[in-house]
Amino acid sequence: MPNQKKFAIIGVGGYIAVRHLKAIKDTGNILLATLDPSDSVGIIDSYFPDSHFFVEFERFDRHVDKLRRSGVQLDYVSICSPNYLHDSHIRFALRSGASAICEKPLVLNPWNIDALAEIEKEYNKKINTILQTRLHPVLIELKQKLDNTPSDIMHDIDLTYITSRGNWYYNSWKGDIHKSGGIATNIGIHFFDMLTWIFGGVRKNIVHLLNPDKASGYLELEKARVKWFLSLDYKDLPDVAKQKGMRSFRTLIIDKTEIDYSEGFTDLHTKSYEEILAGRGFGLQDTRSSVEIVYQIRNATPVGLTGDYHELCKKVITL
Helix, strand or coil, rough: CCCEEEEEECCCCCCCCHHHHHHHHHHCCEEEECCCCCCCCCCHHHHHCCCCCCCHHHHHHHHHHHCCCCCCCCCCEECCHHHHHHHHHHHHHHHHHEEECCCCCCCCHHHHHHHHHHHHHHHHCEEECHHHHHHHHHHHHHHHHHHCCCCCCCEEEEEEEEECHHHHHCCCCCCCCHHCHHHHHHHHHHHHHHHHHCCEEEEEEEEEEEEEEEEEEEEEECCEEEEEEECCCCHHHHHHHHHHCCCCCEEEEEECEEECCCCCCCCHHHHHHHHHCCCCCCCHHHHHHHHHHHHHHHHHCCCCCCCCCCHHHHHCCCC
């Protein structure tokens, strides 16, 4: 196929990797090599059965280098590895002569963005990140609507996201704050990116609650006051969700009106790839605000039930 791009994936055994496999396939491109320490990766057969697979980074690295020296140059390396490895794997992609497509969080610390900007310039390659909520039709429409309202109007937002996790979570890299960035990074960063994209930069970032399995706080943005609550605890689910057998619950209420964008996520990774391939991918600076927010949250001292706190905090914090 003419103009077919050549890909590799790092972290192909992760749950999100299948969306990248599908996106590469849907955009008419080819996957040459994959890497994951787990060999439970039979899903590759549904997309690219001829892709070379490695469980050791050293062998993967050698294969990519041999491809390059034989005249086969990767165009992109897609990165679906654990959060704390993103920075290193992005560097590998650029050193290998490829651009990077990285899942969020792009990095765990704000200063890593500056270092990557230097490397991006050095190798003249692009570091792209997946910010798929910015491509959701409902949220695009919401942003366009709010962009046409007076800039001095402050909106009141209530964000609740509860997605219960079992004991496995805390024994995996996701349960290690040094590897994952903690709950705000693991399950909250896409919300914080979406909110700052629509409502502007951060003026205040106050944390009321910060536990390994739940966190809550208040964000004041240029155009919004946000009370947010994140939880991995099944007990925090509302009764109506438990009665329906649900293990997750999400609401986004803006000025007392609930915004439903639960549908429409199926093909957003493919849309993200289409935008990246067209030269319109989200880059390093697009990630800065959300990375700064979650970094500040995980290093904050919680203030408890003071100020504008989320209603669910009262279930957790006792005076």
